[in-house]
Amino acid sequence: MPELPEVETTCKGITPHLKNKTIGKIFIRQPKLRWPIPAKIKKQLPQQKILSVNRRAKYIFINTSIGTLILHLGMSGSLRIVKAKEPFDKHDHFDLVLKNGMCLRLHDPRRFGAVLWTTEDPLQHKLLSNLGPEPLSDDFNAEDLYQKSRKRKVSIKQFIMNGNIVVGVGNIYASEALFLAGLHPRKAAGSISLARYNKLITAIKKVLALAIEQGGTTLKDFTRSDGKPGYFQQQLNVYGRKGEPCLICKKPISHCVLGQRATYYCTQCQK
DNA sequence: ATCGCCTCCTGCGCGC
DNA sequence: TGCGCGCAGGAGGCGA
Numbered sequence: 001m002p003e004l005p006e007v008e009t010t011c012k013g014i015t016p017h018l019k020n021k022t023i024g025k026i027f028i029r030q031p032k033l034r035w036p037i038p039a040k041i042k043k044q045l046p047q048q049k050i051l052s053v054n055r056r057a058k059y060i061f062i063n064t065s066i067g068t069l070i071l072h073l074g075m076s077g078s079l080r081i082v083k084a085k086e087p088f089d090k091h092d093h094f095d096l097v098l099k100n101g102m103c104l105r106l107h108d109p110r111r112f113g114a115v116l117w118t119t120e121d122p123l124q125h126k127l128l129s130n131l132g133p134e135p136l137s138d139d140f141n142a143e144d145l146y147q148k149s150r151k152r153k154v155s156i157k158q159f160i161m162n163g164n165i166v167v168g169v170g171n172i173y174a175s176e177a178l179f180l181a182g183l184h185p186r187k188a189a190g191s192i193s194l195a196r197y198n199k200l201i202t203a204i205k206k207v208l209a210l211a212i213e214q215g216g217t218t219l220k221d222f223t224r225s226d227g228k229p230g231y232f233q234q235q236l237n238v239y240g241r242k243g244e245p246c247l248i249c250k251k252p253i254s255h256c257v258l259g260q261r262a263t264y265y266c267t268q269c270q271k
Numbered sequence: 272a273t274c275g276c277c278t279c280c281t282g283c284g285c286g287c
Numbered sequence: 288t289g290c291g292c293g294c295a296g297g298a299g300g301c302g303a
Contacts, residue, residue: 002297034279034299058297075296076281091281110280112297127299154274163298171296259275262295 001074004168005211007058010079014104015053017081018062022047024084030093033108034074037094041069044117045096057125057131057167062096062104067119069096070127074112080105083252121231128178132166135208140166142198149189149197158259159189160204169204172213172239175264177203179238184270185263186256238264 023045025077031037048064055061056125060079062069071079084095084103094106094115118125132137148165157178160169169177174246178185180203192200239246242255246266256263 034297072297074280074298108280109282112279112281152273158274161297201303225273259274260296 002033002058002075002077003170003173003211004058004208005215006211007060007073007168009215010062010073011053011055014060014081017102018050018053018098018104021050021102023050023064023096024099025095025097027095027097028093029088030096030111033093033111034072034114035116038117038258041115041117045069056128057134057163059122059128061122063122063246067117067235068115068122070116070118070122070125070210071106072116074108074110074114076110077106077108079111080107087154130164132162132164134214135168136224137206140201140205142194142201145201146192146194146197149192152189154189155186155258156183156192157185157263160200161259161261166204168208171261172236173204173207175239176231176237179205179265179270180207181271184267185258185265185269238266240264 012030026042026045028037028039031039044066045064048066050062050064052063053061054063058072060071060073062071073079082095082103082105084101086103086105088095089103089107091109092105092107093111096104098104106113110116116125116127122128130190133144145165149159152159154162157174159165160177161171161174175185177200181196181200183192183200238253241253243252245251246253246269249266249268251268254265254267258263
């Protein structure tokens, strides 16, 4: 279940292994991911040089002069750099083999991930063109969020998890950020004051920045298989702690389902 | 335009 | 110990 910190760390981790390298071969073992992996990349990508690797939201871009490979890890996907001859696992669906014998390997048991191809600007891709700002950028600020939220009846948790509002706030960090901001997850987005949006923005940025920082230390080596998601290292205040005492007031943590997502909060500390 | 629900898929945890 | 069941979870798509 990669959240933005895992995707950012993955992107940073694989970049030095891919940048300025030439693609040798593409293996598609299981094309049925969220969308079919386009077969034409098997012909088009070999011999192409990888110019850069970057990301937008949770989408990772591998850029060549003829187009961009867009990867999404869904909720169970992971990328590793391995030797091309390394035996593959049941869920190793996709290999991008480099001419130097190394290989970018996509592992995704639940297959909610995606491998897409575009010859246009990837930011103009249908899936990406309507996305909200990056949470750690200055474009994500209280004034804009406040304006967008007016007359919105959805819960604040669903609001901040909506990629058209802001990208990269996944289920775990949504609960964590709302706890830090003292906001009840069920509160209607449109009923929250600018001052409280200021607190929320600060909380979201803090939670994600800390997770990225810690993810960087745990996931630094992408040539091995022992990388663990950053949040295993991070102290979670509420997520998954139903019934356990709030770390601030000791009241048992509550749990509910919002937009079909597990939600954790403290009724004492969050109003 | 907005909202709520459904869907994809597998591994895991639970109950018996 | 083994089996079967139900559920989690990112995010697009659709119907209301």
